[in-house]
Amino acid sequence: MRRLAPRPALLAASTAAVAVALIPLAYLGVRTAEAGWDAVVAELWTDRVALLALRSLGLAAVVTTACVLLGVGTAFLVTRTDLPGRRAFAVLAALPLAVPTYIAAFAWVSALPRWEGFWPAALVLTLCSYPYVLLPVAAALRGADPAQEEVSRSLGRSGWQTFTAVTLRQIRPATAAGALLVALYVLSDFGAVSILRADTFTRAIFVAFDLGFDRTGALVLSSVLVVLTVVLLTGETATRRRGARYARLGGTRRPAPRLALGAARWPVIAVLAGVAALALGVPAVSLGRRLAAGVSRPGALPEVLTAAGNSLTVSLAGAALTMLLALPLGLLVARAPGPLTTALDRLAYLAHALPGVVIGLSLIFFGINVAYPLYQTRWLLALAYATLFLPLAVGAVAGAAAQSPAGLEEVARSLGRGPWTVLRTVTLPLTLPGIGAGAALVFLTGMKELPATLLLRPTGTDTLATELWTSTAVGAYAAAAPYAALLVLISAVPTWLLVARSGLLDRERNA
Amino acid sequence: MLLTRRTTGALLAASLLTVGLAACGSGEEDAAADSGQSTDKSITVYSGRNEQLVKPLLDKFTEQTGITVNARYANTAQLAAQLVEEGDRSPADVFFAQDAGALGTVAKQGMFTTLAEETTAKVPASYRAGNGQWVGVSARARVLAYNADLVKAEELPASVFDLTGPAWKGKIGVAPTNASFQAFVTAIRVQHDDAKAEQFLSGLKANDPQIRDGNGKILEDVGAGTIPAGLVNHYYLGEIAKEQGTTPDALKVKLHFFSGGDTGALVNVAGVGVLKRAAENADVQKFVDFLLGTEAQTFFAEQTYEYPVIDGVPSPAYVPALSELAVPQIDLNDLDTLDATVTMIKNSGLVP
Numbered sequence: 001m002r003r004l005a006p007r008p009a010l011l012a013a014s015t016a017a018v019a020v021a022l023i024p025l026a027y028l029g030v031r032t033a034e035a036g037w038d039a040v041v042a043e044l045w046t047d048r049v050a051l052l053a054l055r056s057l058g059l060a061a062v063v064t065t066a067c068v069l070l071g072v073g074t075a076f077l078v079t080r081t082d083l084p085g086r087r088a089f090a091v092l093a094a095l096p097l098a099v100p101t102y103i104a105a106f107a108w109v110s111a112l113p114r115w116e117g118f119w120p121a122a123l124v125l126t127l128c129s130y131p132y133v134l135l136p137v138a139a140a141l142r143g144a145d146p147a148q149e150e151v152s153r154s155l156g157r158s159g160w161q162t163f164t165a166v167t168l169r170q171i172r173p174a175t176a177a178g179a180l181l182v183a184l185y186v187l188s189d190f191g192a193v194s195i196l197r198a199d200t201f202t203r204a205i206f207v208a209f210d211l212g213f214d215r216t217g218a219l220v221l222s223s224v225l226v227v228l229t230v231v232l233l234t235g236e237t238a239t240r241r242r243g244a245r246y247a248r249l250g251g252t253r254r255p256a257p258r259l260a261l262g263a264a265r266w267p268v269i270a271v272l273a274g275v276a277a278l279a280l281g282v283p284a285v286s287l288g289r290r291l292a293a294g295v296s297r298p299g300a301l302p303e304v305l306t307a308a309g310n311s312l313t314v315s316l317a318g319a320a321l322t323m324l325l326a327l328p329l330g331l332l333v334a335r336a337p338g339p340l341t342t343a344l345d346r347l348a349y350l351a352h353a354l355p356g357v358v359i360g361l362s363l364i365f366f367g368i369n370v371a372y373p374l375y376q377t378r379w380l381l382a383l384a385y386a387t388l389f390l391p392l393a394v395g396a397v398a399g400a401a402a403q404s405p406a407g408l409e410e411v412a413r414s415l416g417r418g419p420w421t422v423l424r425t426v427t428l429p430l431t432l433p434g435i436g437a438g439a440a441l442v443f444l445t446g447m448k449e450l451p452a453t454l455l456l457r458p459t460g461t462d463t464l465a466t467e468l469w470t471s472t473a474v475g476a477y478a479a480a481a482p483y484a485a486l487l488v489l490i491s492a493v494p495t496w497l498l499v500a501r502s503g504l505l506d507r508e509r510n511a
Numbered sequence: 512m513l514l515t516r517r518t519t520g521a522l523l524a525a526s527l528l529t530v531g532l533a534a535c536g537s538g539e540e541d542a543a544a545d546s547g548q549s550t551d552k553s554i555t556v557y558s559g560r561n562e563q564l565v566k567p568l569l570d571k572f573t574e575q576t577g578i579t580v581n582a583r584y585a586n587t588a589q590l591a592a593q594l595v596e597e598g599d600r601s602p603a604d605v606f607f608a609q610d611a612g613a614l615g616t617v618a619k620q621g622m623f624t625t626l627a628e629e630t631t632a633k634v635p636a637s638y639r640a641g642n643g644q645w646v647g648v649s650a651r652a653r654v655l656a657y658n659a660d661l662v663k664a665e666e667l668p669a670s671v672f673d674l675t676g677p678a679w680k681g682k683i684g685v686a687p688t689n690a691s692f693q694a695f696v697t698a699i700r701v702q703h704d705d706a707k708a709e710q711f712l713s714g715l716k717a718n719d720p721q722i723r724d725g726n727g728k729i730l731e732d733v734g735a736g737t738i739p740a741g742l743v744n745h746y747y748l749g750e751i752a753k754e755q756g757t758t759p760d761a762l763k764v765k766l767h768f769f770s771g772g773d774t775g776a777l778v779n780v781a782g783v784g785v786l787k788r789a790a791e792n793a794d795v796q797k798f799v800d801f802l803l804g805t806e807a808q809t810f811f812a813e814q815t816y817e818y819p820v821i822d823g824v825p826s827p828a829y830v831p832a833l834s835e836l837a838v839p840q841i842d843l844n845d846l847d848t849l850d851a852t853v854t855m856i857k858n859s860g861l862v863p
Contacts, residue, residue, distance in 0.1 A: 048857075048863075052863060113732065113735060113737045114737055194724060195724075197722065197724075199863035200863075203863050204862075204863045207688045207862050207863055209588050209589055209592055210586070210588045210688045210689070210690070211687075211688055211693065211853050211856065211857070211862060212612070212616075212693065212849045212850060212852070212853035213588050213591045213592055213595075213612075213613060213616045213849075214853060215592045215595065215596070293755075357589065361592060361593070361596055364593055364596045364597060365596055368596065368597050368598070368600050372600065375600075375602075376602060451589075454585045454586075454589065455585065455589060455593055459555060459581045459582070459583040459602070460581050460582065460583070462562075466584075470561060470562045470563055470584060471563060473561055473563075473586075473725075473727070474561045474563045474564060474727065474750055475727045475731060475747075475750055475751055475754050476563055476754055477754070478754070479563070
């Protein structure tokens with residue numbers, strides 16, 4: 001692809017977006033400096049911190065590996081084989097994205113009371129996050145050019161050799177991007193590790209807040225998470241450089257031939273159904289049992305609906321703002337690759353592994369000191385979601401823009417259209433599916449977010465997630481169940497859109 | 512599919528933008544309404560106490576006085592952090608905290624006004640700040656909750672320090688991140704000394720305790736029989752009974768109150784502090800008076816199962832009266848050396 005020079009306007013807008021994502025880092029810097037170097041060293045230079053960091057990285061490694069295996073495997077089965085009911089399985093496999101980890105973890109604890117620690121947390125996090133790998137990989141498998149595999153076969157390679165040498169390489173960028181999201185998610189997750197008592201860094205940060213209201217200690221610990229994020233980003237960037245582009249070589253899109261599973265389809269169906277039962281069935285059964293066992297009742301219907309409405313509006317506002325910020329950066333990543341673009345893109349990820357409570361406090365700081373009129377309005381909460389979820393949106397926009405040929409824009413330019421007209425009439429329409437997918441993903445993640453929402457929402461505004469938290473904190477599980485159910489149901493809508501977007505629901509046109 | 516993917520994406524993006532922007536607009540209006548607090552008779556309360564527990568009480572206050580309460584509910588520790596972060600520009604008028612430690616933290620930042628003498632005088636000196644910067648509104652006693660099927664009454668320990676003995680190995684649930692546990696450890700340091708507290712923590716750790724995030728979870732597990740006994744506050748038993756639609760007496764979980772002024776029988780408070788910006792606000796004064804009035808105190812005893820802190824209101828039904836408890840001789844104002852306690856708890860290995 002021919003490089004276009006970075007357009008100043010895109011570059012300026014991208015820098016602004018990255019600046020938003022860096023607010024938490026500025027805050028960490030200010031507070032850590034206040035604490036003084038000695039206090040920071042005393043807090044960090046301990047066996048405890050080393051152990052926590054190792055454990056967090058270990059959990060991220062285990063969950064990411066499991067998610068890659070499960071995500072890539074499932075994506076292959078539903079896109080490239082003659083698996084019966086593959087579209088139904090595709091939807092079932094993506095739906096866990098709609099289940100917040102705190103609900104899933106709570107369901108598992110209810111089912112198996114003393115089952116806690118590292119491995120249970122790894123299982124629950126894997127079941128909740130493998131769609132982050134499944135969706136991009138499935139889309140990549142659907143979009144990949146079968147011609148390369150055919151050439152490989154014609155050169156005498158076996159099916160397995162072709163799979164490892166050609167197919168896996170074609171999907172490597174998508175796999176790496178999904179794996180990065182999973183790893184960063186595991187570093188920042190609080191729900192599952194807290195409920196299942198896996199002592200990770202994030203849990204230590206929350207504990208520091210509870211333990212003597214130790215703001216400084218918590219924030220100093222958070223700076224280690226930023227360092228861990230840099231390590232992960234460096235690793236992912238390295239795989240990216242080695243992964244060349246595998247664009248379609250012209251011609252119309254056609255599906256790859258499907259592998260016949262034969263007798264193997266029964267064990268395959270059993271495994272996929274088993275995973276779905278663990279990821280979706282356990283929470284459903286557990287919520288149902290809690291609802292039946294308790295006598296507490298949620299507020300009247302209007303209260304539940306108000307919470308649902310608030311969840312919808314803050315998440316939609318967050319998604320809109322995030323997309324607005326992500327669009328220029330995504331276009332830049334796709335159209336003007338280079339060291340500067342890479343640096344901006346990577347910087348946008350830095351806050352992504354920070355726990356929500358740190359994002360919440362940093363935006364309180366920002367709201368109080370810099371943007372006071374926004375303080376405790378929905379705007380500031382939307383800004384928090386943008387800070388947290390910008391990478392999700394940038395990835396979606398960049399992916400869609402990369403799939404649409406830059407040649408179209410060059411032709412438009414050569415025909416005398418101005419850059420803004422080209423952006424409006426060519427680039428944006430081509431990128432719209434990516435914008436939609438990114439918005440759906442941010443909306444979905446915003447619906448589930450709890451710690452930053454608790455700190456930043458306007459006073460008196462309850463969302464489904466905060467109502468759920470309120471009820472479970474006093475053991476009113478029956479009152480909590482309808483909020484949980486509604487949260488999962490609403491989240492299922494954008495999840496379904498994401499499945500549709502990945503092409504998993506398309507009927508084959510010429511297979 | 513009827514819609515092409517691109518159309519779906521376009522529709523979604525367009526609807527997001529319109530609804531999202533509309534949502535933001537309404538947020539600003541809300542904020543504008545909130546900021547005019549002095550004219551429209553409303554006060555802003557940061558509540559570290561759970562909405563399920565105290566909202567009915569706040570609604571009663573509004574009903575009686577016409578003063579709207581804008582309540583912000585979150586975890587007490589996180590609200591304390593939020594208040595300190597907000598500093599002078601905090602929109603809060605009142606901090607309603609779950610324990611004296613959080614009130615002390617905010618008070619130390621110089622954010623509270625001194626309460627009127629006639630307000631604080633309603634509450635015994637042991638349940639309020641010596642400098643009048645916060646006042647307790649309800650009291651909670653530390654207890655050992657135990658499962659009657661797993662622990663016989665004659666096996667119950669006389670002192671909380673007995674729990675580090677071999678008889679209790681692997682059998683005790685504790686919530687070391689919980690403020691009530693921290694206050695209790697500070698109380699050991701105040702009543703005895705640091706060495707005694709360190710000894711207790713290391714003994715507890717060596718005894719393989721069951722660590723939980725909060726008292727509610729401990730009580731639930733004691734009820735289910737997965738932990739024989741646990742250190743909690745007394746009122747959780749009432750909450751669990753309420754959720755199960757029964758009375759505390761009908762549950763397998765029983766409460767053991769330590770005797771003879773043992774540190775294990777510490778009584779702590781939930782309370783309020785008034786932010787400086789609301790020092791002259793009569794509506795806020797009415798709110799504090801309401802919390803210390805007979806009706807609110809009765810609500811605490813009957814609905815949240817806590818001890819009232821003013822004279823003449825009976826204790827909750829299922830526990831001995833506050834006056835019958837053999838509480839240790841400790842001034843809650845002496846529990847403000849939280850830092851040392853936190854360091855001790857961290858070093859003990861009971862928390863990550």
